[in-house]
Amino acid sequence: MRKALISVTGLDTTGIIARVATKLYELNINILDISQTILSGYFTMMMIVDLSGSKLDFDGVNKELQPIREELKMEIHIQRMDIFDAMHRI
Amino acid sequence: MIETGEILQTLRMIQEENFDIRTITLGINLLDCSDPDAEKCAQRVYDKICRTAKDLVSTGEHIETEFGIPIVNKRISVTPVSLICQADPRPIARALDRAAKEVGVNFLGGYSALMHKGATKADERLLASIPEVLSETQLLCSSVNVASTRAGINMNAVKEMGEIIKKTAELTADSDGLGCAKLVVFANAVEDNPFMAGAFCGVGEPECAINVGVSGPGVVKRALEEVKGQPFDTVAETIKRTAFKITRVGQLVAREASQRLNIPFGIVDLSLAPTPARGDSVAHILTEMGLEAAGAPGTTAALALLNDAVKKGGVMASNHVGGLSGAFIPVSEDIGMIEAAASGALTLEKLEAMTCVCSVGLDMIAIPGDTSAAAISGIIADEAAIGMINNKTTAVRVIPAVGKKAGDRVEFGGLLGFAPVMPVNPCDNTEFIARGGRIPAPLHSLRN
Numbered sequence: 123m124r125k126a127l128i129s130v131t132g133l134d135t136t137g138i139i140a141r142v143a144t145k146l147y148e149l150n151i152n153i154l155d156i157s158q159t160i161l162s163g164y165f166t167m168m169m170i171v172d173l174s175g176s177k178l179d180f181d182g183v184n185k186e187l188q189p190i191r192e193e194l195k196m197e198i199h200i201q202r203m204d205i206f207d208a209m210h211r212i
Numbered sequence: 213m214i215e216t217g218e219i220l221q222t223l224r225m226i227q228e229e230n231f232d233i234r235t236i237t238l239g240i241n242l243l244d245c246s247d248p249d250a251e252k253c254a255q256r257v258y259d260k261i262c263r264t265a266k267d268l269v270s271t272g273e274h275i276e277t278e279f280g281i282p283i284v285n286k287r288i289s290v291t292p293v294s295l296i297c298q299a300d301p302r303p304i305a306r307a308l309d310r311a312a313k314e315v316g317v318n319f320l321g322g323y324s325a326l327m328h329k330g331a332t333k334a335d336e337r338l339l340a341s342i343p344e345v346l347s348e349t350q351l352l353c354s355s356v357n358v359a360s361t362r363a364g365i366n367m368n369a370v371k372e373m374g375e376i377i378k379k380t381a382e383l384t385a386d387s388d389g390l391g392c393a394k395l396v397v398f399a400n401a402v403e404d405n406p407f408m409a410g411a412f413c414g415v416g417e418p419e420c421a422i423n424v425g426v427s428g429p430g431v432v433k434r435a436l437e438e439v440k441g442q443p444f445d446t447v448a449e450t451i452k453r454t455a456f457k458i459t460r461v462g463q464l465v466a467r468e469a470s471q472r473l474n475i476p477f478g479i480v481d482l483s484l485a486p487t488p489a490r491g492d493s494v495a496h497i498l499t500e501m502g503l504e505a506a507g508a509p510g511t512t513a514a515l516a517l518l519n520d521a522v523k524k525g526g527v528m529a530s531n532h533v534g535g536l537s538g539a540f541i542p543v544s545e546d547i548g549m550i551e552a553a554a555s556g557a558l559t560l561e562k563l564e565a566m567t568c569v570c571s572v573g574l575d576m577i578a579i580p581g582d583t584s585a586a587a588i589s590g591i592i593a594d595e596a597a598i599g600m601i602n603n604k605t606t607a608v609r610v611i612p613a614v615g616k617k618a619g620d621r622v623e624f625g626g627l628l629g630f631a632p633v634m635p636v637n638p639c640d641n642t643e644f645i646a647r648g649g650r651i652p653a654p655l656h657s658l659r660n
Contacts, residue, residue: 127219157216168219180278199223201280203214208464209457210218 124173125154125203126180128187132196134165141190142169142198149186150175165196170203226281229430230492231458233465234485235285235318236272237406239413239421239478240264242291242322250299254307257296261288261311261320264420264475269316271472275465283465284627288312289411289423290322294338301338302345309349319394321411323354326401329363329650339369342376346391347383353409359399359596361603364653370596371645373397374589378612381581385614388622392611393544393576397592399599399606404479405535410572410607421478422470423535426462426526427485428454429494429546432518436500447501448521455482455525463530481535482526483571484518486546488629494518494539495548506541506548507558515539516569536605538571544611544624544631545576554632560591561637568598573607578622578631581614586645587636588612593645601654 130142139158146153151171158167176183184200191198225231245256265288272286290308293301305323312320323345325335342354356373359365377392384391396410403414406423413421435454439446462480470477486494495506498514519538527533541563543549552558560577567573573595579588592608599606611631613622618635 129219129223155213168216170213181274184277199280202278204464205279205281205461206214206219206222208460209222210214 126171126173126200127203127206128169128171129199130165130167130169130196132165132194134160134163135194138165138194138196139167141194142167145186145190146171149178149183151183225428225431228491229428229434230487230489231428231431232282232284233424233462234427234483235287235406235425236268236283236465236469237287237289237411237423237425238265238268238475239289239404239417239423240291241413241417241419242296243415246296246298248298250297250301250303253296253298254303257304258307258311261290261308262314265315265317267473271469275468275472279465281461281465285318286316287406287408287411288315288317288320289406289413290320291415292322292324292326292412294325294332294334295415297334297338300341301334302341305341305345305349305352309352312351317351319351319353319408321353321355321408322413323352324356324412326357327369328357328360328366328399330366331369339372339376342395343379343383343391346380346394353394353411355396355398355401355410355412357398357401358592359600361400361600362653362657365399365593365596365600365651367593367645367651368648370589370592371648373592374585374587374645377588377610378585381612381614388624389578389611389613390624393609393624393628396607396609399596400604402535402605406481407483407485407536407540409609417478418476420475422466422473422475423478423481424462424466424469425481425483425485425535426458427483428458429484429486429497430491431458432484433491433493433497433500436497444517448517451518451521452525455522456529459526459529477532479532479534480526480530482522482530482533482537483535484522484539486540486542486549487627488545488547488550490547493546493548494541495546495552499548505555505557506552507562511562512565512569515541515566519569519571536571540572540575541566541570542576543634544578544622544629545627546629550629550631553634560634564594564598567595567606568602572605573599575607575609576611576628576631577609578611578613578633579636580617580633581612582617583612583636584642586642589645590641591636597651603656
């Protein structure tokens with residue numbers, strides 16, 4: 123499994139989850155976990171996904187998210203889960 | 213499964229608290245490049261570095277993107293050049309600088325000589341060339357080891373280094389003595405240090421190795437904000453926990469870089485390395501402990517606790533810890549230090565005391581341009597004595613600011629920052645430095 127975290131932050135608007143999830147579906151990326159909240163008007167979402175179904179490498183997936191970043195004017199970061207495991211699990 | 217709070221903590225460390233991997237440093241052995249013909253040797257050096265390090269920068273950038281953690285510098289350290297040059301070392305210096313530019317690294321260290329007990333002819337040639345080389349190259353860093361706990365202090369080398377630092381400052385006066393920011397004088401230099409200007413690849417090192425330096429003073433300061441007013445036991449525990457988390461990421465990056473480049477992992481250097489950016493200051497960790505400014509009474513104790521707790525927390529997070537490991541206290545590279553020095557709270561003498569308990573020594577300190585070579589040698593000798601007696605690495609990286617006096621300001625830019633020129637004790641020490649010879653190794657060097 124190639125687990126990654128996708129974090130999405132920015133001003134709340136309609137269709138953020140739908141837009142991101144649709145793109146992930148198109149790329150055959152499975153969503154394992156989602157948490158989403160509104161913090162002082164800011165939309166904050168974290169998705170844990172599995173990249174192993176996707177034909178694209180990490181950079182490729184990152185590039186595919188670029189149009190959504192621009193369209194939604196949101197900060198969208200994708201990073202491998204290993205960094206969180208390393209920091210918080212022995 | 214990782215909890216949301218943990219993910220947010222990691223993201224906050226990176227995005228708000230300046231947590232980064234300071235450097236991936238590739239150590240490369242150059243002993244096999246030696247040749248009596250300086251030009252041939254230089255060509256071999258250039259070819260080997262370009263071959264070995266061709267993927268270093270792109271690999272670092274990929275890791276950076278995938279893990280979402282900045283890797284600020286990619287660097288190379290090489291075998292001390294005095295060990296491979298059988299003739300004029302200057303062509304090798306130029307080849308090193310060219311190779312560093314070709315592979316795209318930020319710095320290359322190893323224009324170095326190890327002369328804690330005495331100088332070889334090659335050491336002498338290398339030393340004589342340092343001012344010219346540092347004024348003509350951009351990415352090359354130089355270091356000279358003049359003392360060790362085992363060998364004592366080579367006072368001839370100490371004397372010479374005072375003069376070399378002066379000359380380097382004069383030749384690079386138009387850039388505020390930048391050449392001296394790339395030159396460090398060591399006692400007990402380590403062979404696997406990933407940090408500049410003192411990185412070189414020691415003779416006990418393998419053919420090549422990946423050494424990683426972590427950083428994150430902002431993260432430690434933020435963690436201490438949560439335990440305001442609590443006893444030092446809690447302070448130490450908090451630093452340990454934070455250092456553990458930081459180092460685990462350093463270990464992850466080191467392992468990943470090692471696998472991708474197919475180069476053995478060397479060490480993680482558990483350092484708190486500041487930058488001039490606000491929120492990335494070691495001095496501000498000390499003030500968070502309750503001091504008005506770095507330099508206030510209690511500063512040495514605060515730094516001792518910090519330095520020790522960083523090691524204790526970090527050592528379990530990595531399977532090989534090395535390098536300099538601890539808290540750096542450069543002046544120009546730390547906004548809290550800069551402000552403390554400018555306000556007069558922090559003096560050269562207090563910094564010297566702090567070097568007894570920090571990871572290295574007197575670092576990135578601007579001194580008046582009219583400071584004598586003997587005075588600089590005296591500063592080096594004092595620092596070397598601290599290192600020799602306390603069995604630790606110490607170093608001097610001072611920058612005589614040509615044409616400037618105490619209170620003026622020098623500007624280096626980037627990670628090297630800016631600094632107020634600090635006064636140096638004006639009493640004469642010429643006769644002391646003129647003696648030369650060796651200060652014998654201390655009794656506790658005889659440990660067998």
